[in-house]
Amino acid sequence: MASRITIEVTRYNPARDPEPRMTSYEVPLHREWVVLDALNCIKDHLDGSLTFRWSCRMGVCGSCGMMINGVPKLACATFLSDYAPGPVRVEPMRHFPILRDLVVDTSDFLMKLARSKPWIIRTVEKPADEEHIQTPAQLEEYRQFSMCINCLLCYAACPIYGLDPQFTGPAAIALAQRYNMDSRDEGASERLDSLSNREGIWGCMFVGECTQVCPKHVDPAGAIQQYKLTAATEWLKAMVLPRGAK
Amino acid sequence: MLDISSHDVVIVGGGGAGLRAAIAVAETDPLISVAVISKVYPMRSHTVAAEGGAAGVRLDDDSFDQHAYDTVSGGDWLCDQDAVEAFVKEAPLELMRLEHWGCPWSREPDGRIAVRPFGGMRTTRTWFAADETGFHLLHTLFQTSLKYDSVTRYDEYFVTTLLVDDGRVQGVVAIELTTGKVQAVTAKAVILCTGGCGRIFRYTTNAAIKTGDGMALAYRAGAPLKDMEFVQYHPTGLPFTGILISEAARAEGGHLLNKDGYRYLQDYDLGKPELTPVLRSMELGPRDRLSQAFIREQHKGRTVEGPYGPVVYLDLRHLGEKTISTKLPFVRELCLKYENIDPVTQLIPVRPVVHYMMGGVHTDMNGATPLPGLYAAGEAACVSINGANRLGSNSLPELLVFGARAGRAASAYAADQPPPSRRLLAGALEEEARLNDHYLQKRGGRERIADLREEMQRIMEHSVGIYRSGESLTGAADKLHELQERSCDVHLDDRGRLFNTELISALELSFMLEIAETMAQAAMERTESRGAHQRTDYPARNDENFLTHSLAYRDAAGRPQVEYIPVTITRWPPAERVYGREPPNGE
Amino acid sequence: MSTYWWLARWSYLTFILREASSVFVGWTVLLTLVQIWALTHGPSANAAFHEWMRYPLMLGVNVIAFLFVLFHAVTWFGLTPKAMVIRVKGQRVPDWAISGPNYAAWVLVSLGVAWVVLRG
Numbered sequence: 001m002a003s004r005i006t007i008e009v010t011r012y013n014p015a016r017d018p019e020p021r022m023t024s025y026e027v028p029l030h031r032e033w034v035v036l037d038a039l040n041c042i043k044d045h046l047d048g049s050l051t052f053r054w055s056c057r058m059g060v061c062g063s064c065g066m067m068i069n070g071v072p073k074l075a076c077a078t079f080l081s082d083y084a085p086g087p088v089r090v091e092p093m094r095h096f097p098i099l100r101d102l103v104v105d106t107s108d109f110l111m112k113l114a115r116s117k118p119w120i121i122r123t124v125e126k127p128a129d130e131e132h133i134q135t136p137a138q139l140e141e142y143r144q145f146s147m148c149i150n151c152l153l154c155y156a157a158c159p160i161y162g163l164d165p166q167f168t169g170p171a172a173i174a175l176a177q178r179y180n181m182d183s184r185d186e187g188a189s190e191r192l193d194s195l196s197n198r199e200g201i202w203g204c205m206f207v208g209e210c211t212q213v214c215p216k217h218v219d220p221a222g223a224i225q226q227y228k229l230t231a232a233t234e235w236l237k238a239m240v241l242p243r244g245a246k
Numbered sequence: 247m248l249d250i251s252s253h254d255v256v257i258v259g260g261g262g263a264g265l266r267a268a269i270a271v272a273e274t275d276p277l278i279s280v281a282v283i284s285k286v287y288p289m290r291s292h293t294v295a296a297e298g299g300a301a302g303v304r305l306d307d308d309s310f311d312q313h314a315y316d317t318v319s320g321g322d323w324l325c326d327q328d329a330v331e332a333f334v335k336e337a338p339l340e341l342m343r344l345e346h347w348g349c350p351w352s353r354e355p356d357g358r359i360a361v362r363p364f365g366g367m368r369t370t371r372t373w374f375a376a377d378e379t380g381f382h383l384l385h386t387l388f389q390t391s392l393k394y395d396s397v398t399r400y401d402e403y404f405v406t407t408l409l410v411d412d413g414r415v416q417g418v419v420a421i422e423l424t425t426g427k428v429q430a431v432t433a434k435a436v437i438l439c440t441g442g443c444g445r446i447f448r449y450t451t452n453a454a455i456k457t458g459d460g461m462a463l464a465y466r467a468g469a470p471l472k473d474m475e476f477v478q479y480h481p482t483g484l485p486f487t488g489i490l491i492s493e494a495a496r497a498e499g500g501h502l503l504n505k506d507g508y509r510y511l512q513d514y515d516l517g518k519p520e521l522t523p524v525l526r527s528m529e530l531g532p533r534d535r536l537s538q539a540f541i542r543e544q545h546k547g548r549t550v551e552g553p554y555g556p557v558v559y560l561d562l563r564h565l566g567e568k569t570i571s572t573k574l575p576f577v578r579e580l581c582l583k584y585e586n587i588d589p590v591t592q593l594i595p596v597r598p599v600v601h602y603m604m605g606g607v608h609t610d611m612n613g614a615t616p617l618p619g620l621y622a623a624g625e626a627a628c629v630s631i632n633g634a635n636r637l638g639s640n641s642l643p644e645l646l647v648f649g650a651r652a653g654r655a656a657s658a659y660a661a662d663q664p665p666p667s668r669r670l671l672a673g674a675l676e677e678e679a680r681l682n683d684h685y686l687q688k689r690g691g692r693e694r695i696a697d698l699r700e701e702m703q704r705i706m707e708h709s710v711g712i713y714r715s716g717e718s719l720t721g722a723a724d725k726l727h728e729l730q731e732r733s734c735d736v737h738l739d740d741r742g743r744l745f746n747t748e749l750i751s752a753l754e755l756s757f758m759l760e761i762a763e764t765m766a767q768a769a770m771e772r773t774e775s776r777g778a779h780q781r782t783d784y785p786a787r788n789d790e791n792f793l794t795h796s797l798a799y800r801d802a803a804g805r806p807q808v809e810y811i812p813v814t815i816t817r818w819p820p821a822e823r824v825y826g827r828e829p830p831n832g833e
Numbered sequence: 834m835s836t837y838w839w840l841a842r843w844s845y846l847t848f849i850l851r852e853a854s855s856v857f858v859g860w861t862v863l864l865t866l867v868q869i870w871a872l873t874h875g876p877s878a879n880a881a882f883h884e885w886m887r888y889p890l891m892l893g894v895n896v897i898a899f900l901f902v903l904f905h906a907v908t909w910f911g912l913t914p915k916a917m918v919i920r921v922k923g924q925r926v927p928d929w930a931i932s933g934p935n936y937a938a939w940v941l942v943s944l945g946v947a948w949v950v951l952r953g
Contacts, residue, residue: 015744030553032486032586044696048748049740053286055453058489058584060381061290070841077583095834099424100745110287110401118389120348129338131345133357137923139350146350146382150289159845162834175389182348206912207848225916 005029005080006087007038009050012098020098024087029080035090036064036075039102052102059215062151066102067091072156072213093156095165106152112168113150115194116176121187138183145178145223147216154210154220160203167203168195170210170220177223180230188230196231204228248678249429250671253281253398254660255653256418256433258405258460260288262380262642263624263649264439265387266340267613270653272394278657281431282391283400283420285455285750289388292441292453293645296380297492297576299372300642302338304361308369310334311817317640318818320366321604321633322777323793324473327816329611329629337643340650341373349386350375365493365533366637377492377576383642403429404750405459407677408436408467408620411667415467415619419677423750426743428681430674434660435619437652438464438607439645442625446758446765447600448703449555451483451490460626462757464607465764469617470797470809472628474761475769476604476778478636479712481536483599484585485554491596493638495562495577495589496529498569502536503559503593504548510558514539534635534778537598541712550595557595566590598712602641604632604778605768608797613652619659623652630795633813634777684734685749691737695751698733702726702755706762714769715782722766727805730759764798767806772796777823789820850901851908857901860894910935 004026012020025046027038036054043050053063057076064075069089080088096104126132154170161167176195180188195201204224211221255271257264260282271280282288303313313334318325345351351359352374364372375382391397402423409417409432417432443458444450465471482491482502496502499522504510509519509528516535517527524530540558543549549556562570562577567590570578574589581587581594606628613621613629624645631644709722733756740748774788775781794810801807835841839849871882885891913935914928 013742013744015742034584043748044694047739048695048751049742051740051745051747053290055286055290055455056292056295057453057487058295058580060378061286061292061294061453063286063290079586081586100742103745105424106287107401113389114392117393119393120346120390126346128346129342131342131359134353135357136353136355137920138357139353140920140923140925143350146385147378148385149294149381150287150385159834159838159848162838179348184346184348205848205852206915207844209842209844212844219915222915222918225912226918229916 003029005038005084007035007042007080008087008089009039009042009102010091010098011050011101013100014098022089027080029084031081033080034076035066035068035073035078035080035088038080038088039075039090051100060149062149065093065151065153065156067094067156072153074151074153074215077215093152095156095158095162096152108165109150109152109155109169109172112172113175116168116172117187117191117194118175118179120179120182120185121190122184123186132184134183141183142178142181145174145181145218148175148178148218148220149216151215153213153215157209157213159207159209160205164203166199168200170204170224171218173201173204173227174218174220174223177227180227189234192231192234195227201227201231248674249427250432250674251281251429252432252666253279254433255280255435255437255656256431257282257437257439258284258418258463259291259439259441259624259626260284260286260388260399260401261291261439261441261624261645262293262384262387263626263645263652264288264291264437265384265391266646266649267437267439267623267653267656268397269387269391269394270650271657272396274654274657276394276396278396278660279398280396281398281400281433283403283405283418283431285402285404285423285459287401288391288399289385290455291384292456293380293384293642295451295453296383296642297377297490298364299362299374299379299639300337300341300383300646301364301367301372301637301639302341302643303334303371304338304359304373305370308371312369313337313367313371315818316367317631317637318633319821319823320637321631321635322787322823323789323815323818323820324476324630324633324776324795324813326630326814327818328814330631331816332611333629333631333644333647336647340643340646344383344386344646347386347390350382352376364639367639372639380642400429400431404753405463406681406753408463409670409673410467410617411669411673413618414663415617416666416670418463419674421681421749423745423747426746428674428678430670432666432670434663434666435621435656437613437621437623437656438626439622439624439649440626442603442606443758443761444600444603445754446702446762447477447706448700449483449485449597449707450488450600451480452488452600457754457758458603458626458761459754459757460622461607462760464615464617464620464622465760465798465800467617467620468800469615469620470608470799471761471764472605472608472795472797473630473634473768474603474605474764474798475710475772475796476632476634477600477710477765478602478604478778479533479537479598480601481533481540481598482560482596483601484581485552485557485595485597487584488599489580489584490599490601491560491577491580491594493530495560495574497523498562498573499523499565500529501561501564502529502596503561504543505550505558506548508548510543510548511536511539514542534780537712538780540598552595555597557597559593560589560596561593562589563591563593602636604628604630604634604636605765608795609648609652611651612655613648614655614659619663621652621656623648628795634779681749685736685738685752686741686743686746691735693732693736695736695748695755698729698736699755699758702729702759702762705729706765710762710765710769713780713782716770716773717783719766719770723763723770723806726759726763726766730756730763730804733759760800764806768796768798768808771808793820847908851905854901854905854908857898858905860898861902864895906939910939
């Protein structure tokens with residue numbers, strides 16, 4: 001294995017630069033080094049102004065999503081050695097405004113997440129010391145969708161979101177579906193009202209890339225297609241059944 | 247340039263404790279305005295990384311007293327027993343509350359919440375959500391917090407100082423990372439929920455953000471830090487990343503080998519090697535004993551020198567691919583994905599890594615610090631229920647119970663407070679000037695942040711590691727103080743305003759150095775061995791002189807002064823801390 | 834986004850091809866309607882239709898249309914396991930068990946149609 005590798009990183013300071021540019025750095029290539037280690041090496045020893053987010057370094061905090069050789073990936077879970085002899089191209093996540101270098105503005109997602117009402121909605125609360133019974137099978141219904149770490153790689157992979165920033169997007173819809181499928185929840189129709197529209201589930205054209213890039217195997221594409229099926233069934237029921245019979 | 251906003255209660259930190267506190271305030275009264283200020287988006291907080299579970303009495307054969315006794319004895323009798331009693335009573339209610347909010351707790355076949363055994367707990371009482379309990383707990387809290395209109399979030403704001411006037415904490419000054427703008431947020435009460443400070447050490451399971459910000463903020467404002475000498479190590483972390491390899495790997499039959507392939511634990515009074523794992527023996531001995539054995543093995547020159555320091559090997563190969571893939575899928579995934587090692591065919595290099603701070607900002611049972619208007623909860627605080635050694639799966643319920651308590655207490659306190667003083671503005675302007683003069687507009691500067699950080703970590707490892715001694719500790723606090731002075735001459739490559747992470751690193755370094763000094767000083771002055779604090783020159787526990795909490799105050803010269811207060815003992819007088827057999831008093 | 838973003842990745846390209854296939858599905862439907870019209874307007878209209886269909890251009894277009902319609906059908910059946918989650922004894926039914934019967938039904942119907950058309 002070569003002992004060093006070149007890494008090309010997007011540099012951009014909106015206060016100063018007219019547009020983003022690529023800068024190359026040479027870093028040591030170790031078997032256990034991930035792209036994030038290369039970035040930290042640059043920041044610690046070569047250029048302290050290189051800007052990126054990171055925290056847990058074990059693929060669960062969701063901070064370090066980036067485009068690595070054009071593919072959305074977590075920098076902490078992407079080995080440099082997989083790209084030897086290099087160079088490795090590291091860019092900010094696509095489809096988001098760049099704040100600085102590799103840091104993008106994700107506040108749009110937070111807004112959309114809140115609109116999906118990702119919390120348990122019930123008409124009557126259980127007493128404080130009483131649990132809901134939920135069988136392992138019922139847990140399995142939504143468990144996969146509850147694994148979302150909000151890393152937003154799925155937004156970077158979704159061309160629909162790139163073309164239409166109004167689109168609610170994969171993670172926020174998958175999390176709505178996570179609560180819809182939870183046996184403790186009674187808020188499905190409330191959520192459907194805010195998501196069964198062109199900005200919501202019907203905006204999805206099923207490109208399927210969100211599922212491909214998801215580091216947690218959430219399958220947002222599947223979630224959205226299932227949501228569409230539910231929405232269509234509800235619509236049909238409303239058309240066919242007389243009022244009040246639902 | 248300075249922006250000002252105002253809330254009734256300001257919470258610093260958006261992890262488990264901070265979000266639980268925010269919800270508690272919102273539920274107390276929707277008219278109370280509450281702000282959550284966090285340097286990362288709340289769901290990035292380190293609560294997310296907790297794997298094991300959350301302890302709370304659940305089964306018929308269990309009782310509050312048993313949970314309390316396990317906690318007190320595990321903590322080597324340094325826990326405040328009144329706090330522990332309140333904690334064990336409220337823990338199951340808090341965990342049930344999480345259930346109502348949607349936490350996907352793992353279930354029994356009949357649909358009831360499942361519990362599992364955990365190290366140090368003598369009966370089954372650990373609630374869990376698969377292998378990712380902290381992750382689910384944090385996201386459940388975060389998503390639930392979104393429904394409260396009275397909660398305002400300041401995401402990616404870094405708090406640099408507390409605003410104190412008239413002897414009361416009345417707000418904070420923060421940098422908005424996105425713009426670099428300095429923001430004063432005034433409040434009638436401030437709750438610190440910023441977590442621990444594992445990053446002071448080189449080898450740690452802690453995330454990059456765990457730099458003890460809240461502890462340093464409180465300490466600088468005049469509140470004491472309690473029991474800072476107690477640092478918990480986990481015996482099997484990956485050397486490079488610090489990622490924790492769960493006890494389950496050893497429970498399934500993994501062996502710890504030294505450089506000769508020898509199961510060295512048999513040399514340290516931890517039983518004899520058997521083919522199948524035996525509870526509380528060899529690899530399944532207590533965490534601190536395993537960590538200590540590593541150091542003694544290292545001194546004998548029988549560890550392996552790896553690129554990231556000395557290691558021993560965790561050998562799972564004899565278990566076979568089938569067992570590893572079905573019983574330990576997460577362990578295999580972590581090794582493969584983050585360290586490029588396959589445990590089916592390769593030895594896993596491991597070493598003890600810093601995992602948790604028992605110490606923190608001194609609070610009472612309601613999270614109140616001695617400084618009026620200032621509260622703390624979670625790992626940042628020391629109530630203390632963890633004593634000299636925290637029991638696995640007590641930290642998640644702790645942040646829920648005391649997060650909620652602090653939220654309620656701060657709400658009640660805020661209701662009686664006058665509006666923030668006008669003089670706070672001067673304090674905020676002063677802080678803005680400090681940030682400019684010391685960092686952004688300073689000329690020159692010779693020190694690199696990374697160098698100072700490595701130096702700090704080297705000092706800590708040498709002097710305040712798993713084993714300490716008068717010899718190793720002598721001068722440590724002075725050296726750390728010297729580093730603090732050198733950190734004033736730090737050179738920043740980045741003098742911009744927008745998302746200046748280098749500035750944040752410099753401020754975090756200064757915070758860490760502040761806390762590191764209290765650790766060294768408190769460790770120096772506690773001349774006994776108790777729980778996680780092991781002195782080679784004072785190997786025995788000394789209840790006569792040290793059944794006390796240390797409190798480190800910052801003096802006018804910026805140096806820690808250590809005082810002591812007695813431990814609260816209600817029902818469980820100090821006894822021997824026993825492993826592998828029944829305790830003598832039959833509790 | 835660049836105008837040619839859909840050329841950047843194979844998955845984007847197949848997505849665009851699938852979207853484009855709708856045009857050919859529409860064309861096939863239209864052609865069927867014209868054919869029905871021709872059948873109901875006597876032998877000469879039908880003969881003219883068949884004559885028209887023999888033009889090389891028409892043959893070419895229809896070969897392409899056939900391929901696109903085939904592609905459309907495959908992607909549609911590929912979608913079914915995503916949209917339908919069926920569990921038996923707590924285990925999620927594998928994808929092939931959902932798309933398989935769909936394919937089988939498709940083949941059977943196609944064979945039926947072929948039998949009706951070709952037996953005479």
